[in-house]
Amino acid sequence: MLIEMQQVEKVYRLGKIDVPALCGIDLQIEANEYVAVMGPSGSGKSTLMNIVGCLDSPTAGRYLLDGENVSHLSDNQLSEIRSRKIGFVFQTFNLMPRATALRNVELPLIYAGVPSGRRRQLAVQALEKVGLSDRIKHKPSELSGGQRQRVAIARALVTEPALILADEPTGNLDSTTGQEIMEILSALHRAGNTVILVTHEKELAAQTGRTIGLRDGRIETQEEAAQSAAAEQAGSIGLTPR
Amino acid sequence: MILGENILLALQSLRANPLRSFLTLVGIAVGIGAVLYVVVLGQITEKRIKQRLESLGSNVLLIRPGYSRMRGVRTGESVVNLKWSDAREIVSTSEVIAETVPTYTAPGVAQYKDQSWNTRITGTVPAYEAVNNDRPIEGHFFTQEETNQRARVCVLGATVHEKLFGNASPIGEPLTIKSKRYTVVGLLGAKGESWWNPDDQIFIPLTTAQERLFGVDHLSTILAQMRSSRDYDEALFDIETILRRNHRLQADQDNDFRVRRQDLYLATVQETTKEIANFVILIALVSLMVGGIGIANVMLVSVTERIREIGVRRAIGAKKIHVLLQFLIEAMVLGLLGGVLGLAAGLVFIRVMTGEALILPWNWIGYSFAICAGIGVAAGLYPALRAANRNVIEALRYE
Ligand SMILES: Nc1ncnc2c1ncn2[C@@H]1O[C@H](COP(=O)(O)OP(=O)(O)O)[C@@H](O)[C@H]1O
Ligand SMILES: [Mg+2]
Numbered sequence: 001m002l003i004e005m006q007q008v009e010k011v012y013r014l015g016k017i018d019v020p021a022l023c024g025i026d027l028q029i030e031a032n033e034y035v036a037v038m039g040p041s042g043s044g045k046s047t048l049m050n051i052v053g054c055l056d057s058p059t060a061g062r063y064l065l066d067g068e069n070v071s072h073l074s075d076n077q078l079s080e081i082r083s084r085k086i087g088f089v090f091q092t093f094n095l096m097p098r099a100t101a102l103r104n105v106e107l108p109l110i111y112a113g114v115p116s117g118r119r120r121q122l123a124v125q126a127l128e129k130v131g132l133s134d135r136i137k138h139k140p141s142e143l144s145g146g147q148r149q150r151v152a153i154a155r156a157l158v159t160e161p162a163l164i165l166a167d168e169p170t171g172n173l174d175s176t177t178g179q180e181i182m183e184i185l186s187a188l189h190r191a192g193n194t195v196i197l198v199t200h201e202k203e204l205a206a207q208t209g210r211t212i213g214l215r216d217g218r219i220e221t222q223e224e225a226a227q228s229a230a231a232e233q234a235g236s237i238g239l240t241p242r
Numbered sequence: 243m244i245l246g247e248n249i250l251l252a253l254q255s256l257r258a259n260p261l262r263s264f265l266t267l268v269g270i271a272v273g274i275g276a277v278l279y280v281v282v283l284g285q286i287t288e289k290r291i292k293q294r295l296e297s298l299g300s301n302v303l304l305i306r307p308g309y310s311r312m313r314g315v316r317t318g319e320s321v322v323n324l325k326w327s328d329a330r331e332i333v334s335t336s337e338v339i340a341e342t343v344p345t346y347t348a349p350g351v352a353q354y355k356d357q358s359w360n361t362r363i364t365g366t367v368p369a370y371e372a373v374n375n376d377r378p379i380e381g382h383f384f385t386q387e388e389t390n391q392r393a394r395v396c397v398l399g400a401t402v403h404e405k406l407f408g409n410a411s412p413i414g415e416p417l418t419i420k421s422k423r424y425t426v427v428g429l430l431g432a433k434g435e436s437w438w439n440p441d442d443q444i445f446i447p448l449t450t451a452q453e454r455l456f457g458v459d460h461l462s463t464i465l466a467q468m469r470s471s472r473d474y475d476e477a478l479f480d481i482e483t484i485l486r487r488n489h490r491l492q493a494d495q496d497n498d499f500r501v502r503r504q505d506l507y508l509a510t511v512q513e514t515t516k517e518i519a520n521f522v523i524l525i526a527l528v529s530l531m532v533g534g535i536g537i538a539n540v541m542l543v544s545v546t547e548r549i550r551e552i553g554v555r556r557a558i559g560a561k562k563i564h565v566l567l568q569f570l571i572e573a574m575v576l577g578l579l580g581g582v583l584g585l586a587a588g589l590v591f592i593r594v595m596t597g598e599a600l601i602l603p604w605n606w607i608g609y610s611f612a613i614c615a616g617i618g619v620a621a622g623l624y625p626a627l628r629a630a631n632r633n634v635i636e637a638l639r640y641e
Contacts, residue, residue: 055557055634076561083559090638094554098254110247111559155558 001064002162002194003029003052008061010047010217021047023217025061029196031162034189036205037198039214045198046167048214052196053086053165054078066162083112087156089166093148095140095155101127102136105154112159126154130184146177153184157193164188167198182207245571252572255544256579263576266540269533270580270617271587274610276526278588279595280519281606286596287515291508293433301471302373305464305481308498322460323489323498326448329464331488336480338473343370343465346451346458352444353418354406361402362443363419365451373467378428381413389447392454394424400432400441419444420455474503530613533580534621541573541625552629553637566630573622574615581614 010022021044029035037045050056051063054070057078063071070081087108095104105123114122127136130150140148149169156164166185170178182204189195189209197208205211206225213221256263307324329344343366350363370376371383384395396417403412412426424446433440452458468477478501485499545552552565585607 050635053557055638079556079559079561082557088557090554094550094638096551096554098258107555108558111555111561111564159559 001028002031002033002066003027004062004064006062008051008058008063010044010051010056011059021217022051022058025217025219027212027219029194031194032189032192034186034195034209035197036208036211037196037214038200038202038205038211039220043214044217045214047217049165049167049196049198052163053088054081083108083159085162087159087161087164089149089152089156089164089169091168091171093140093145093152093172095148095151097140100137100139101132101143101151101154104140104151105158108155108159122158123154126158127151129157130154144177145173146180149173149177149181150184153181153188157188162194164193164195166195168200169197170199170201170204178204245567248568248571249575251568252575255572256576262540262543263579266533266536266576267580267583269529269536270577270614271533271584273526273529273533274581274584274614275588275591276529276584277523278585278603278606278610279592280522280526281603282588282592283596284515284519285603288512290433291512301468301473302504303466303468303474303477303481304502304504305466305485306462306500306502307460308496308500322458324461324464325459325488326452326461328485328488329461329466332464332466332481332484335484336477338469338477338480339466340469341369341373341467343367343373343467344448344461345370345463345465346448346456346460347443347462348451348456350419350444350455352402352406354412354415357406359402359405361399363451363455364443364445365448365455366445367448370445370465373465376430376433379431380411381426381428383428384445384447388427389449392449393447394422394450394454395427395446396424397428397430397445398426399430399443399445401439402442402444403429417444419446422454530617534577534617537573537576537618537621538625540576541569541622542628544572545569545625545629548629549632549637549640552632553634553640556634557638562630566626569626569629570619570622573626574618577614577616577618577621578611581610585610 005025005027008022008025008027009020012019012021025048037048039045047056051058052065054065054073055078057073058071061071062069065081066085068081070078073081096107099107102120102123105126106119109119109122124133124136127133130153132147132150132154135143135147135151138147140151143151149172153164153166153169156166164185169185170181173181185195185197186207195208197204199205209225211221211223211225212219213223305324305328307322326344329342333339333342345364345366347362347364350361352359352361352363367389368383368386371378377383378397381397383397384393387393388395396419398406398412398417406412406417407415412429415426417424417426428445430441430445446455466477466481468474481501482497486497489498491498555565555568556562589602
């Protein structure tokens with residue numbers, strides 16, 4: 001079991017009022033699953049992703065990531081786990097504007113302490129996987145939205161994380177480009193990665209193996225998708241499994 | 243491990259805002275440049291004073307007329323009581339004085355062809371050369387015979403030579419002083435300017451100066467060379483006794499002359515130079531502090547502009563210490579660039595102002611870099627801490 005949550009709660013404190021964002025989440029995700037998280041705005045999707053991605057700690061409950069209890073770790077230890085096990089893909093790409101695609105993809109490796117020669121090699125490989133080997137010297141401003149998001153995906157997968165978290169990665173893209181990004185995520189999943197996708201759109205959620213519906217900080221529905229069996233045939237486009 | 247990366251990042255971010263970065267550097271640069279200038283100038287002055295001391299020796303006393311007083315209040319006018327006979331009597335009577343050199347100095351204009359130069363004319367005796375260890379680099383100092391004959395001959399200081407002759411040899415050339423022709427017999431080497439310029443001077447025989455040129459019978463100074471600097475107390479006693487007797491001073495009257503040891507006098511000059519230097523360094527420190535505040539300010543702006551970036555870096559694995567270092571190093575690079583700019587400007591300034599072949603004060607350049615790095619770190623610490631301690635999620639959502 002890659003992710004195991006028991007009665008996870010998150011309460012934000014705004015002055016004297018407590019705002020409950022997550023109330024008693026029980027969730028299990030296996031390695032190499034492809035999971036979508038859906039729900040209306042304010043239902044707690046991002047809060048859940050922040051906790052899953054070790055950006056934040058739950059106020060109550062237990063969270064085991066890869067068998068390790070990460071509910072009450074220090075800031076430093078959480079950074080360490082993010083560096084080793086998590087890859088983030090954001091809605092707004094969040095690339096370093098003055099750095100080339102290559103430097104952007106190298107960045108997580110710098111913090112992971114990978115020596116520079118190896119860093120470059122890994123970054124080039126990751127950019128190849130997202131089909132951008134001819135754009136490695138380009139800056140974000142010289143790339144289209146879809147290309148930027150592919151750089152961001154390369155940055156997320158370059159450390160070979162246990163888990164790739166994508167919070168509305170197609171939210172800022174037109175539907176054609178969005179579909180391209182979805183195909184890359186599917187390919188990553190087929191190659192053995194565990195991917196969690198936050199989305200508003202039913203059609204996108206339908207491309208994953210399982211959809212978790214959130215409402216008011218609770219899990220309301222969980223649906224297995226029919227075609228998830230197809231995902232078993234991994235490795236077809238040359239992505240290395242973890 | 244990521245030091246190089248951070249320096250690269252820092253330079254990148256400074257390049258993104260060139261004007262802002264430059265303005266921030268100026269405060270630091272001015273401070274460092276000023277310190278360097280003062281330090282080098284101090285060294286140059288010290289070197290010149292040392293050279294003078296070496297050529298003068300520590301065993302020369304300078305006797306000058308006292309100030310005239312009206313009921314104990316100094317009126318500023320020098321007394322005209324120092325005579326050649328005083329000088330002669332000191333050297334013949336005192337056993338610890340080896341030589342005396344009487345001089346009379348007054349302003350005068352020297353002309354050569356269509357050039358004229360406003361300078362000082364010093365009448366003295368041939369012993370001047372040996373006591374001051376000031377040998378002509380061309381020609382010779384005037385002789386005792388020329389002194390006896392009240393000859394119109396002169397020895398030029400380097401500045402006078404340069405102003406009137408340029409690079410040409412002056413030996414044997416005629417010089418006009420007060421419409422009388424003087425023959426140049428010698429040229430002195432340059433001693434360099436310190437608090438006054440000893441090279442801007444023309445030497446003529448004292449007899450010629452007193453009797454033919456200026457028509458006076460008193461002296462400006464008497465240089466008295468002791469046999470040994472250990473004889474100072476005795477020499478002072480002898481000089482006082484002889485001069486008080488010659489000037490017929492009563493027991494209740496003050497000395498109408500002053501005696502000064504050259505080396506001590508130069509030490510005072512050196513002391514004053516140091517005091518001025520300390521003052522300028524104080525001003526430079528204020529400038530450095532202002533520079534530091536500038537860096538802190540720019541770093542705060544820089545951190546605010548990059549909150550989102552900080553969030554992203556933390557999300558992809560940067561620890562607090564990484565973010566802290568990133569901004570600290572950026573501040574330090576700012577400080578160091580200011581230092582480099584200041585040192586460069588200071589060196590150019592010194593070059594232009596003194597024309598000296600520079601002895602680079604490497605230890606000071608080292609200190610400067612340490613100071614600049616220190617200011618950068620101190621100024622960057624608070625902004626960097628703010629950056630490092632930002633909440634990751636809020637930073638990521640920051641617009
Ligand atoms: N930093 C915060 N401080 C206070 N309340 C917050 C904070 N972040 C989220 N919330 C609240 O928690 C709830 C869930 O938010 P979020 O997880 O962002 O929802 P979603 O991503 O599904 O739109 C909302 O009511 C939101 O207002
Ligand atoms: Mg959200």
